[in-house]
Amino acid sequence: MTSVKIIAATLILLFAAGCGGGAPAATQDPISNTNTTPTPTVVVQPTAGEQPTNESGEKLVAKVNGEGITQKEFDQALARKMQEVDAASPDALRSDVLNQLIEEKLIIQGAQAQNLMVADAEVQAELQAQIQQAGGDANWETWLKTNNYTAEEFPQILRTSLISNKVRDALTADLEGNVKQVHARHILLRTESDAKDILTKISGGEDFASLAAQYSQDETTRERGGDLGWFTQDELLTPKLAQTAFSLQVGQIAGPVATELGYHVIQVLEIADRPVEPERRVYIAQTRFDNWLKPLYAKAVIERYGM
Numbered sequence: 001m002t003s004v005k006i007i008a009a010t011l012i013l014l015f016a017a018g019c020g021g022g023a024p025a026a027t028q029d030p031i032s033n034t035n036t037t038p039t040p041t042v043v044v045q046p047t048a049g050e051q052p053t054n055e056s057g058e059k060l061v062a063k064v065n066g067e068g069i070t071q072k073e074f075d076q077a078l079a080r081k082m083q084e085v086d087a088a089s090p091d092a093l094r095s096d097v098l099n100q101l102i103e104e105k106l107i108i109q110g111a112q113a114q115n116l117m118v119a120d121a122e123v124q125a126e127l128q129a130q131i132q133q134a135g136g137d138a139n140w141e142t143w144l145k146t147n148n149y150t151a152e153e154f155p156q157i158l159r160t161s162l163i164s165n166k167v168r169d170a171l172t173a174d175l176e177g178n179v180k181q182v183h184a185r186h187i188l189l190r191t192e193s194d195a196k197d198i199l200t201k202i203s204g205g206e207d208f209a210s211l212a213a214q215y216s217q218d219e220t221t222r223e224r225g226g227d228l229g230w231f232t233q234d235e236l237l238t239p240k241l242a243q244t245a246f247s248l249q250v251g252q253i254a255g256p257v258a259t260e261l262g263y264h265v266i267q268v269l270e271i272a273d274r275p276v277e278p279e280r281r282v283y284i285a286q287t288r289f290d291n292w293l294k295p296l297y298a299k300a301v302i303e304r305y306g307m
Contacts, residue, residue: 051071051305052068052305054068054070058070058071058072059071059072061073061074061098061304061305062074062098062101062102062303062304062305063302063303064102064105064106064109064300064301064302065109065300065301065302066301067105067109069101069102069105073101074097074098076148076149076150076153077097077100077101078093078094078097079148080147080148080149081093081096081097083147098304102302103293104160106293106297106300107160107163107164107167107293107296108160108163109296110167110292110293110296111163111164111166111167114167114170116163116166116170117163117166118159118162118163118166123155123158123159123162124155126158126162127154127155127158130158167289168285168289171288171292172281172288175232175281175284177275178273178274178275179232179273179274179275179276180232180246180271180273181231181232181271181272181273181274181276182230182231182245182246182268182270183228183229183230183231183268183269183270183271183272184228184231184245184266184267184269185208185209185212185221185225185226185227185228185266185267185269186212186216186218186221186226186228186241186265186266186267187208187211187212187215187216187222187226187264187265188216188217188218188262188264189215189216189217189256189264189265190217190262190263191262191263192256192258192263194263195256195263195264195265196256198211198215198255198265199255199256199265202253202265208226208253208267209225209226209227210225212225212226213225217261217262218261230270230274231245232280234284234287234288234291235280235284235287238259238260238261238264240258240259241257241259244264245268248266248267248268249268249271250268250269250270250271251267251268251269252267253267254266
């Protein structure tokens, strides 16, 4: 049953799975995007001794834009998580599980707003594929019980995963085929004055790569002359640096470019329309998904009850 357990685990909200596996290319590490989606929360304390309920009388642990998360949903998700991890802090685990359920609601709501929905037939097709891989109905029932799923609940979990995949596909549709990319190198300095000094040295004929190796604060790229490799416009942690790179012609140098990391001197080495490697597609998909999700959090009314 291990293979089915892995499939089920990876289906849930791992939208990047459809793009292949792997980490971002090493050349993007120094200024790679490590966005963390904010989770603004309105904490609402219920009336003394009471817990809010939905129209069916089920107790709620939270609401997301008025849509409830039931105590039963939370308890089942927590039980599954406790099977997967050995939590040092039960309270932290409970919070993590609730955060995941809240995010699932936001993703579904955001997908609905863009008419990115999944038909019942798609859910049933995926469900049948999982049952077949489990070895038939009897094995499937055993797997559901072992992993704290109910037969009624699991199709909705599949639906959430398939919706996430559909959002991912919509966000990365432009990455099919050849995509405009820039190959650039940079030198990261602590101060604007330092960056201007580097520009003066380059203007005086000093070698860019040698200056990067000597002065750059970017420890990852300085040993290779500041080389950032190839990147798309939304592949860097510092959007301003990427925007600058895409505004230059081959051979041009710009700076100082101020970012949260410091002051950059950047030079474009090549510009080309070329394929995006599978491992980088995963990374770009994650970045775009995070950026899609951020405004949903920012506008959401999220209520937690007694958590």
